[in-house]
Amino acid sequence: MLWRNPAALTLHLSFVLILAGAICTWLLQERGAVRLSPGEKVVEFRSSGGGLLPLPVALELDSFRVEYYPGGIAPRDYVSYLKVDGRHCVVSMNRILTTDGYRFCQSGYDTDGSTVLSVNHDPWGIALVYSGFVMFTVAGLWVLLSRRCRWRSLLRSLSLLAILASPGFMSASSVKGVPAEVADSLRSRQVVYQGRVVTFNTLSREVVAKLHGAPSYRGLSPEQTLLSMRLYPEAWKSQPLLLVKDKNLRSRLGVEGKYVAIENLFDSASRYRIVPLLSVSDKNMRRAVEELDEKVGIILSLYSGDLIVEAGEADGLMPQWRVDLELLYNRIPFSTLIFILLFSGAAISFTSLSGRRLLRSLSGVTLWAATALSAVCFALQWILSNHIPLSNTYETLLFAVLALEILIIIARRQGFLLRGLAMTFAGALALVAHLMEVNPVVTPLMPVLHSPWLSLHVSLVMTSYALLGLTFVAAAAAIISPAMGERMRRISLAALYPAEWLLGFGIITGAVWANISWGRYWSWDPKETLALVTFIVYALPLHRSIPLLRSPRRYHVYMLLSILTVAMTYFGVNLLPSLHAYN
Numbered sequence: 001m002l003w004r005n006p007a008a009l010t011l012h013l014s015f016v017l018i019l020a021g022a023i024c025t026w027l028l029q030e031r032g033a034v035r036l037s038p039g040e041k042v043v044e045f046r047s048s049g050g051g052l053l054p055l056p057v058a059l060e061l062d063s064f065r066v067e068y069y070p071g072g073i074a075p076r077d078y079v080s081y082l083k084v085d086g087r088h089c090v091v092s093m094n095r096i097l098t099t100d101g102y103r104f105c106q107s108g109y110d111t112d113g114s115t116v117l118s119v120n121h122d123p124w125g126i127a128l129v130y131s132g133f134v135m136f137t138v139a140g141l142w143v144l145l146s147r148r149c150r151w152r153s154l155l156r157s158l159s160l161l162a163i164l165a166s167p168g169f170m171s172a173s174s175v176k177g178v179p180a181e182v183a184d185s186l187r188s189r190q191v192v193y194q195g196r197v198v199t200f201n202t203l204s205r206e207v208v209a210k211l212h213g214a215p216s217y218r219g220l221s222p223e224q225t226l227l228s229m230r231l232y233p234e235a236w237k238s239q240p241l242l243l244v245k246d247k248n249l250r251s252r253l254g255v256e257g258k259y260v261a262i263e264n265l266f267d268s269a270s271r272y273r274i275v276p277l278l279s280v281s282d283k284n285m286r287r288a289v290e291e292l293d294e295k296v297g298i299i300l301s302l303y304s305g306d307l308i309v310e311a312g313e314a315d316g317l318m319p320q321w322r323v324d325l326e327l328l329y330n331r332i333p334f335s336t337l338i339f340i341l342l343f344s345g346a347a348i349s350f351t352s353l354s355g356r357r358l359l360r361s362l363s364g365v366t367l368w369a370a371t372a373l374s375a376v377c378f379a380l381q382w383i384l385s386n387h388i389p390l391s392n393t394y395e396t397l398l399f400a401v402l403a404l405e406i407l408i409i410i411a412r413r414q415g416f417l418l419r420g421l422a423m424t425f426a427g428a429l430a431l432v433a434h435l436m437e438v439n440p441v442v443t444p445l446m447p448v449l450h451s452p453w454l455s456l457h458v459s460l461v462m463t464s465y466a467l468l469g470l471t472f473v474a475a476a477a478a479i480i481s482p483a484m485g486e487r488m489r490r491i492s493l494a495a496l497y498p499a500e501w502l503l504g505f506g507i508i509t510g511a512v513w514a515n516i517s518w519g520r521y522w523s524w525d526p527k528e529t530l531a532l533v534t535f536i537v538y539a540l541p542l543h544r545s546i547p548l549l550r551s552p553r554r555y556h557v558y559m560l561l562s563i564l565t566v567a568m569t570y571f572g573v574n575l576l577p578s579l580h581a582y583n
């Protein structure tokens with residue numbers, strides 16, 4: 001019975017407390033917004049229902065300012081300077097003002113210097129929900145560490161410190177371009193790109209990869225390609241440079257192959273052929289049209305001289321060691337090498353099932369090599385971006401790969417079938433990261449991401465996903481080899497307990513972060529909703545009272561299907577209108 005297990009009882013009571021707080025928020029909170037113009041005193045705010053409600057204090061705006069990244073136009077923060085009952089206060093992204101139980105968050109601004117603040121008055125809900133958050137965190141740890149709880153017995157039974165723990169070759173001579181020695185001499189020059197100072201090598205690699213799907217074109221280096229396009233625009237208009245993946249769009253444009261020249265996007269009257277296609281009903285085709293239109297915009301900014309802007313002293317030039325480090329990072333195809341090593345190691349692991357000791361050793365060497373490479377990549381990204389690299393899909397995928405690699409090393413004694421499947425899964429994630437590398441990797445953070453909660457929230461969730469990935473791998477191993485079913489279930493449950501706690505803690509930190517940034521700890525955003533669904537789906541197998549999941553085979557089938565919720569939460573959200581669809 002639940003009441004006999006105080007740790008589990010406390011954990012379930014935390015959900016009751018969180019739900020009670022959410023109901024209080026729904027019933028009692030006052031929400032709305034207030035618009036402040038410079039020098040104007042405001043004593044009311046407009047509620048979300050449309051009426052006017054009194055503020056507890058008079059607000060006056062001294063000034064509003066958008067802070068930009070050095071040398072660029074990408075916003076770093078939005079800052080409102082206020083007078084509140086004679087006190088000088090500041091409200092910005094991730095910095096709220098609290099007075100008399102009312103919370104004011106930076107919400108928007110107008111071009112005339114006015115600012116818009118969201119207003120939230122929640123006298124009981126936040127306190128109850130936060131108390132539930134604390135209770136869940138403590139109770140979850142209690143469940144994991146208590147001797148009476150199932151997880152410790154699973155570890156003992158496994159002896160697992162374990163578980164826990166370009167198409168067709170063409171020579172460059174067929175394309176009018178600058179000499180290689182000229183382009184190479186400029187690769188270390190510093191330019192302003194995406195609001196930060198980078199080398200010309202970084203800019204050219206990312207732009208050419210964005211346009212063409214690869215960082216080089218017909219034997220030309222990225223620097224050669226970009227400079228040649230800038231200096232000889234007429235000659236390059238006929239080059240099939242722009243990658244178009246959608247077959248229907250290529251058919252509508254009347255082009256063969258996967259690439260289209262920019263001259264094919266204009267008719268004989270110089271009308272832009274993309275404009276009528278922006279309103280097509282087919283969502284997939286419309287997304288492809290928007291992507292192509294974005295590429296044309298990049299080329300036009302290159303032709304106008306706005307894309308390549310040399311950095312000056314005022315932009316904060318990089319020291320030479322950072323320049324050299326960035327060039328080194330660009331030179332090494334990390335994601336490519338990682339997925340090749342992981343897939344190779346997986347193949348060797350499967351082959352080593354025959355019992356050959358040399359193959360087993362070689363499998364371990366490839367795993368350690370892939371892990372070391374992932375760790376170096378993560379460290380270099382952190383140094384070059386000046387923030388923990390967990391702010392976009394590419395970075396979080398590589399972090400998940402690194403976490404999985406570490407888990408595989410910890411659980412390396414659990415059998416070579418499990419190792420091979422786990423390395424295949426990690427290799428698939430690395431391959432997806434490799435395919436996504438055509439988009440910029442090291443870019444300035446949006447203002448809301450400038451928060452200490454970023455690294456905590458994302459690292460908790462991604463570590464949880466890595467553990468849930470291990471439950472998927474264990475399920476696949478059990479389906480392939482039914483004799484391993486019970487053992488794989490114990491391995492899976494040993495990974496599931498900490499995964500579920502980490503996911504719940506990750507959702508909690510995300511809710512607190514949202515409350516600080518937007519004044520609401522929960523808004524039923526698609527990402528939030530899908531994360532909650534994932535949490536509930538994976539919570540069910542932890543309850544022994546569910547008869548359907550008592551059979552090892554049924555349990556593993558359930559865990560195989562459950563990974564779809566993780567995939568939807570992580571990837572599917574980017575197809576939906578969401579505050580979390582950053583990439």
